Amino acid sequence: MPEGQIIKALSGFYYVLSDGITYQCKGRGLFRKKKQTPLVGDKVIFEAANLTDGYVIDLLPRKNELIRPPVANIDQALITVSAKEPQFSTKLLDRFLVLVEFHQIEPIILITKMDLVKEDEQEIINDYVKSYQKLGYRVKLLSNRWEPNLALFTDLLKDKISVIAGQSGVGKSSFLNLLNPALALEIGEISSSLGRGKHTTRHVELIEVLGGMVADTPGFSSLDFDQIELNHLPFCFREINQYRDQCKFRGCMHINEPQCAVKDALENKEIKEYRYQHYLDFYQEIKSRKPRY
Numbered sequence: 001m002p003e004g005q006i007i008k009a010l011s012g013f014y015y016v017l018s019d020g021i022t023y024q025c026k027g028r029g030l031f032r033k034k035k036q037t038p039l040v041g042d043k044v045i046f047e048a049a050n051l052t053d054g055y056v057i058d059l060l061p062r063k064n065e066l067i068r069p070p071v072a073n074i075d076q077a078l079i080t081v082s083a084k085e086p087q088f089s090t091k092l093l094d095r096f097l098v099l100v101e102f103h104q105i106e107p108i109i110l111i112t113k114m115d116l117v118k119e120d121e122q123e124i125i126n127d128y129v130k131s132y133q134k135l136g137y138r139v140k141l142l143s144n145r146w147e148p149n150l151a152l153f154t155d156l157l158k159d160k161i162s163v164i165a166g167q168s169g170v171g172k173s174s175f176l177n178l179l180n181p182a183l184a185l186e187i188g189e190i191s192s193s194l195g196r197g198k199h200t201t202r203h204v205e206l207i208e209v210l211g212g213m214v215a216d217t218p219g220f221s222s223l224d225f226d227q228i229e230l231n232h233l234p235f236c237f238r239e240i241n242q243y244r245d246q247c248k249f250r251g252c253m254h255i256n257e258p259q260c261a262v263k264d265a266l267e268n269k270e271i272k273e274y275r276y277q278h279y280l281d282f283y284q285e286i287k288s289r290k291p292r293y
Ligand SMILES: Nc1nc2c(ncn2[C@@H]2O[C@H](COP(=O)(O)OP(=O)(O)OP(=O)(O)O)[C@@H](O)[C@H]2O)c(=O)[nH]1
Pocket: 112, 113, 114, 115, 116, 142, 143, 144, 145, 166, 167, 168, 169, 170, 171, 172, 173, 174, 175, 186, 187, 188, 189, 190, 197, 198, 199, 200, 201, 217, 218, 219, 220
């Protein structure tokens, strides 16, 4: 039986891409008994007598999976933040980074709407870019109003499955349309009263862009850390992870413990104040979360 990949799940159907052809399939068989839910991105075994009456028979093992958005086998996450409208926020960026690091997916930071940045604000953005680059993140500045550098983005996307994630209204769909105008993805308005988008994109679908597959996701509405436990959090901050071994106490949470290498690095300005502050904020948020049973 042929193998394929689910590129869209909608109204009870799975759309399975195999050798360049998409088959509309229903779910059947083993994965139901195992209580598995097929996700967009899943590699599957399927059978199809024609283009519209196929059945997904079994799911192949996943490399990874996200619950929100529901996508499997992701190579990288394009974390999209806008320089303006909505306003650039390192806290929101760090929130996405933590979620993506937790799932061990490679993050790439895209900063959109650079056309709206005035000259005197440019430097602030550049400083942030440098500090994220220093942590080892790839950062791309762009405007969806400018001619795209297709070679650069082909290099980024080709042969990979990416999710594009970010707050509503930052320009995710605009970016994908710019790279592949044939997509004609729906673009939202920025609500002038709220200064943010309105969740124009509603379902998850893998679309072909520059030789890769990208899941345009609805702007994450809930970005909570409900899968993340306190002891995971230090691993989700690259610079904290880097100093961790030098702390006196194993299992140091880098809050009030003596001889903490992270606090030392903070004092020496080797760790950025705002990053550590976000660590503390997220720590509190997870700590005060209601217990689940
Ligand atoms: N000035 C400027 N406006 C942009 C840019 N990119 C997108 N926009 C505008 O921002 C608004 C939202 O763009 P979308 O592409 O719908 O945003 P999205 O991230 O897909 O939003 P959701 O689907 O709601 O998650 C639209 O009015 C776009 O025209 C940009 O680079 N510069």
